[in-house]
Amino acid sequence: MAGLYFEQFHVGQRFVHDVRRTVTETDNVLFTTMTHNPAAIHLDAEYAKTTEFGRPLMNSAFTLGLMVGISVGDTTLGTTVGNLGWDEVRFPLPVFAGDTLRAESRVLELRDSKSRPANGIVIFEHLAFNQRNELVASCRRSALMLRQPQA
Numbered sequence: 001m002a003g004l005y006f007e008q009f010h011v012g013q014r015f016v017h018d019v020r021r022t023v024t025e026t027d028n029v030l031f032t033t034m035t036h037n038p039a040a041i042h043l044d045a046e047y048a049k050t051t052e053f054g055r056p057l058m059n060s061a062f063t064l065g066l067m068v069g070i071s072v073g074d075t076t077l078g079t080t081v082g083n084l085g086w087d088e089v090r091f092p093l094p095v096f097a098g099d100t101l102r103a104e105s106r107v108l109e110l111r112d113s114k115s116r117p118a119n120g121i122v123i124f125e126h127l128a129f130n131q132r133n134e135l136v137a138s139c140r141r142s143a144l145m146l147r148q149p150q151a
Contacts, residue, residue, distance in 0.1 A: 002073050002074065002077040002078060003072070003073075003074075003075060003076045003077040003078045003079035003080065004075060004076075004079060004145075005079050005145065005146055005147060005148040005149075006079075006110070006119065006120030006122065006145040006146065006147050006148070007120075007147060007148045008148070009107050009110055009122050009145075010107060010110070011107055011108065011109065011110060012106070012107065013106065013107040014104065014105070014106045014107075015071065015074045015075060015104060015105040015106070016104050017070050017071055017073070017074055017102065017103045017104065017105065019070045019073065019102075019103075020070075020100055020101065020102045021066060021070065021100065021101055022098065022099070022100040022101075023058055023062070023063075023066070023095060023096075023097060023098070023099055023100075023101060024097050024098075025056070025097040027058070027062060027097075028042055028056065028058050028059055028062065028097055029042075029043065031059050031061070031062040032059045032062075035059070035061060037059060037061075041053075041056060041057050042056055042057060042058075042059050043056065044056070053094055053096075055096060055097075056096070056097070057094050057095065057096065058094070058095040058096060058097065058099070060091050060095075060137075063091065063095050063101070063128065063136065063137050064086070064089060064137060064139060066101060066128070067101070067103050067126050067127075067128035067137050067139070068086075068126055068139070068141060070101070070102070070103040070128075071103055071105045071124070071126055074105070075105060075124065075143075076143055076145065079145055079146045080143050080144065080145055080146070081116075081119055081144040081145065081146060082143075082144050083141060083142070083143055083144075084121065084142035084143065084144055085141070085142045086139045086140070086141050086142075087139065087140040087141075087142070088138070088139060088140045089137075089138070089139040090137065090138045090139070091136065091137050092135055092136065092137075092138075093130070093134050093135065093136045094136070095130065095136050095137070099130045099131060099136075100130065100131040101128050101129065101130060101136065102128070102129050103126060103127060103128050103129070104126075104127045104129070105124050105125065105126050105127070106124065106125045106127075107122060107123070107124060108123045108124065108125050108140065109121075109122070109123035110122055110123075113144060116144065118146070118147055119144050119145060119146060119147060120144075120145050120147060121142060121143070121144055121145070122142075122143050122145050123140055123141070123142050123143075124140065124141045124143065125138065125139075125140055126138065126139050126140075126141060
């Protein structure tokens with residue numbers, strides 16, 4: 001199992017995830033249309049030429065999902081019960097088709113679950129960077145985690 005149990009995390013723990021992903025126009029069009037987002041800034045290249053960006057932006061919900069998804073293999077794969085929420089989601093710079101994203105994560109907080117004693121809550125900070133090492137996305141994620149099985 002790749003993920004860590006609640007007891008295996010500690011505050012300040014940092015993960016530099018090895019997975020990188022070059023995002024494509026196809027990713028953007030598929031994700032945007034699958035989620036019924038008709039915003040021209042994602043789908044209409046001619047419209048996008050009239051914006052300050054000059055080309056379509058990657059859908060920010062895709063960027064958020066990719067950033068968190070990249071983190072899963074090192075942190076929560078097989079050991080999470082579920083996400084409780086994403087807070088302080090930010091996109092300081094745009095992402096475009098052709099950008100290559102990487103992610104880092106840090107454990108900000110650990111606490112027992114009051115309603116589920118078999119679980120604990122981990123608060124992660126996730127950061128995504130492009131190929132120029134510019135921060136393009138960040139969030140705090142609350143994950144309900146399994147405790148280590150008793151021997």
